Amino acid sequence: MGFNELLKLFLQNNKRKENWKSHKVTKHLEIQSKLLSDFKKHLPFEFTNSQNIVTDEILSDLSQKVPMNRLLEGDVGSGKTAVAAAACYAVFANGFQSVIMAPTQILAAQHYKTLNEIFKNLNVRISLLTGNEKKVAIGKSDIFVGTHALLHTKINFSDVALVVIDEQHRFGVEQRTHLIKSSGKRNTIPHILTMTATPIPRTIA
Numbered sequence: 551m552g553f554n555e556l557l558k559l560f561l562q563n564n565k566r567k568e569n570w571k572s573h574k575v576t577k578h579l580e581i582q583s584k585l586l587s588d589f590k591k592h593l594p595f596e597f598t599n600s601q602n603i604v605t606d607e608i609l610s611d612l613s614q615k616v617p618m619n620r621l622l623e624g625d626v627g628s629g630k631t632a633v634a635a636a637a638c639y640a641v642f643a644n645g646f647q648s649v650i651m652a653p654t655q656i657l658a659a660q661h662y663k664t665l666n667e668i669f670k671n672l673n674v675r676i677s678l679l680t681g682n683e684k685k686v687a688i689g690k691s692d693i694f695v696g697t698h699a700l701l702h703t704k705i706n707f708s709d710v711a712l713v714v715i716d717e718q719h720r721f722g723v724e725q726r727t728h729l730i731k732s733s734g735k736r737n738t739i740p741h742i743l744t745m746t747a748t749p750i751p752r753t754i755a
Contacts, residue, residue, distance in 0.1 A: 577711035577740070579644045581613045589639045592671050593632070601629050605636045608743065612640055612712070618741040630745045631661055634714045635668045637743055642674050642692045646711035650695045653717050655680040661716070662695045669693075679703060714743045 586605060590597055597605070604622065611618035624630045638648040650665075652658040662678040669676065679696035694700060694710075 577641075577644070577646045577709075578615070579612045579640060579646070579711060579741075581609045581640055582643070585609070585640055585643055586636060589636050589672075593668060595632075597632070598629065601633055605633050608633065608637050609640055612637065612741055617739050618743065620743055622743060622745045624745075624747065626747050628747075630747075631664050632668065634743060634745060635665055637712055637714070637741075638665075638693050639669075639672070639674070641712045641741075642672075644711065645709075647691065647709045648693045648712040648714065649700060649710050650693065650714040651700055651716065652695070652697055655697055657716060658695055658697050665693060665695065710740050712741045712743065714745065716745045717748070 586609060608618070608620060608622075611620060622630050622633060634650065638650075641648045650658075650661055652661055658678065658680050662676060665674075665676050674692045675690055676693045676695060677691035679694060679699050681697065681699050696703075
């Protein structure tokens with residue numbers, strides 16, 4: 551990649567960041583200092599040092615007035631879902647909802663199973679919405695897990711404060727934008743956490 555291409559990418563990235571900063575968060579979140587320790591007490595495993603560090607950073611982002619737009623990169627099985635669950639728990643503790651969108655029904659079902667295991671003693675209500683599964687209690691769920699079927703549901707996402715997108719390059723730009731915009735009001739958007747094991751240049755930028 552030549553200098554001019556790098557410069558163009560740098561300028562485009564700066565412009566996107568400035569545009570992002572012009573938005574306000576849909577919901578204001580207060581992050582209590584003991585929130586993470588309360589969450590980890592109910593885990594069937596211990597967080598690694600890396601998970602602790604990135605979770606602290608995410609919780610700090612969630613407390614800001616500018617919506618989070620963070621990339622969480624890690625190999626398959628590295629514990630990204632557990633980190634995302636901690637973010638969802640922070641949203642739950644503030645009385646709001648989270649949405650997790652996966653590219654396939656199998657992956658969505660895996661997330662649903664993992665989250666139910668993590669939250670089984672925390673009274674967090676989780677719904678699964680895919681092309682084949684519709685385990686949804688509208689208005690009574692704290693976390694919605696699903697595929698592109700989430701884009702075509704009649705569920706009101708007005709209380710959504712966090713959108714987690716797994717492997718965003720598997721979704722079209724219009725699909726991602728639709729979900730994000732449906733979760734906010736004019737000039738407000740929810741916090742965004744993107745998870746991936748295989749980042750693409752546009753995602754990294």
